[in-house]
Amino acid sequence: MWIYEKKLQYPVKIKNPNPTLASLIISQIGGPDGELGASMRYLNQRYSMPYGDVVGTLTDVGTEELAHLEMVSAIIYQLTRNLSEEAILKSPFASYFVDHTTGVYPQAASGMPFSAATFQVTGDPIADLNEDLAAEQKARVTYDNILRLTDDPDVRDVIKFLRQRELVHFQRFSEALLKVQDRADQKNIYAINPAFDRK
Numbered sequence: 001m002w003i004y005e006k007k008l009q010y011p012v013k014i015k016n017p018n019p020t021l022a023s024l025i026i027s028q029i030g031g032p033d034g035e036l037g038a039s040m041r042y043l044n045q046r047y048s049m050p051y052g053d054v055v056g057t058l059t060d061v062g063t064e065e066l067a068h069l070e071m072v073s074a075i076i077y078q079l080t081r082n083l084s085e086e087a088i089l090k091s092p093f094a095s096y097f098v099d100h101t102t103g104v105y106p107q108a109a110s111g112m113p114f115s116a117a118t119f120q121v122t123g124d125p126i127a128d129l130n131e132d133l134a135a136e137q138k139a140r141v142t143y144d145n146i147l148r149l150t151d152d153p154d155v156r157d158v159i160k161f162l163r164q165r166e167l168v169h170f171q172r173f174s175e176a177l178l179k180v181q182d183r184a185d186q187k188n189i190y191a192i193n194p195a196f197d198r199k
Helices: 019-025 035-048 052-080 085-089 093-100 125-149 153-187
Strands: none
Touching (some): 019 093, 019 125, 019 153, 052 125, 085 093
C-alpha cells in the first residue's frame, strides 16, 4: 500500500509574486536536470537493479523527487498568482503565459518542453548509479544558479532545502554504488569477460 501524506515535504510560503523568477525556476520542473526527470530516472532504473537494498534507495529517492516536483510547482504557482497583465508583459514570463496562462507546465527555462531524452536507464547497475550521481550534482548546480539569481528570502529558504536534499541523494547513491561495486567484484562481473573479448 502506498501512503501519501497530503502536505508538502517542506512549506512553501512566498509572499511576493515574481514572474521573472518563475520563468527561471520552471527549469527545476521540466528542465534537463529537473525533478520530473529525476523521479522518472530512479523509478524506472529500480526494475533492473538486482539488489533489493539498492532498489529501496532508488524507490525512496525517486518518490522524494516527486515531492520536490510538488514543491517546485508550488513555488511557480505562488510566484505567478494574481499577476496583472502589465506585470506579465514586462517579464520573460509573457511567452510562457501565452501558451499556459499560469498553469504549471514541465519545461526548461529555455522554453523547451520536458523530454525523457534527458535521462537514461541502461539496466547496468554501475552505469545507472553513476548517471544518478551526476544527475544529483547537476540538480545541485541548477539550485546554486537559482540562489545566485534571487534575494527573495521566501524563495531562497525553499531552494536551500531542495539543494540540501540533492546532496543527501548524492550521498545515498554513493553508498549504493559502493555496495554494487563490491558485489560485482565478488562475482568478478566487470573483470575480463570472455563473451565480450572473443577475437
